Amino acid sequence: MKESSFKTISISELAPGMYVSRIVEQAGGVKIKSEGKVTSQNIVDMLKAKGVKKLVVDIAKNFAAESPASATAPPPQEPSDPAEKPPRVPFFKEIQRAEKLHAQGKAIQKSLLATVQKGLPFDKTIPREFSSKLVESIERNPDALLCLTKIREKDDYLLEHSLNVAILLANFGQFMGMTEAQVNDLAYAGFLHDMGKILIPDDILHKPGRLTDDEMG
Incomplete structure (x- = not known):
């Protein structure tokens, strides 16, 4: 063309x-990236409502629009955003998956801490993939995992x-x-941010007062 x-x-x-x-200028939180036919005034109004200000049209693909009599029919093709996030699921549905995910996270943390304590390298794809699962759960319903952060088990505090x-x-990054x-990078960094502590002696890590120069070294 x-x-x-x-x-x-x-x-x-x-x-x-x-x-x-394509859309070249748009305000608002929901971004529209894909192309499509403008078959009715309803689509024009929808794009305005979503903050679209400027866009590129392909004149060579102009077509005969629907008549006013058929304007009430649902548009067969509408510019939409393939990357738009899916609708949130109910809390009671996501909490079950979140509980399994939370337990899996503690198991991965335990394994990683043991590996680092032995001075061995760990497979970073495992925490990477798990961090992505955390983000997916938060996209479905952030309240489920956030609820589990309020539960404290003394023996598992570090995990x-x-x-x-x-x-x-x-959750903060999405907000x-x-x-x-x-x-995903934020979740991954948070998941691994305590790894360095595992090699620090407990008497230094939990010392109530200021560290000496030797201890800092």
Whole structure:
């Protein structure tokens, strides 16, 4: 397709019968990235409601729009965002998966701490994949895992602490509107942030007062 067939227009110029190639300027939280036909005024109104300001249309793909009489029919093709997050699931459904995930996280933490304590390298793909699962659970319903961070088991504090930090960081990253990759990195960093402590002697790690120069070294 020739480059001349593409034209950048404002949302006020968009009309049924045009073909949207891409969105170039948009406000708001829900991003629309895919292309599609504008088959009715309803689609124009939807794009305005989602904060679209400027977009590129492909003039070569203009078509005959539906008549006003058929405007009530559902649009057959609508520009949409394939990356838009799925709807949240009910808490009672996600809490069961979250409990298994939380238990799995403690088991992975225990294994990683034992590996580091022995001075051995660990497979980073395991905590990476687990961190991604945490983020997926938070996307489905953040309340489930956040609820589990409130439960304290004295004997498992060290295992739970890093796990809970990962959960809280992932939730914070999503709240701040970070990308999926950035949120995954946050969860991964939180999950591993206590690993260095395992090689520090307990009398230094838990010393109530200031450390001496020798202890700092």
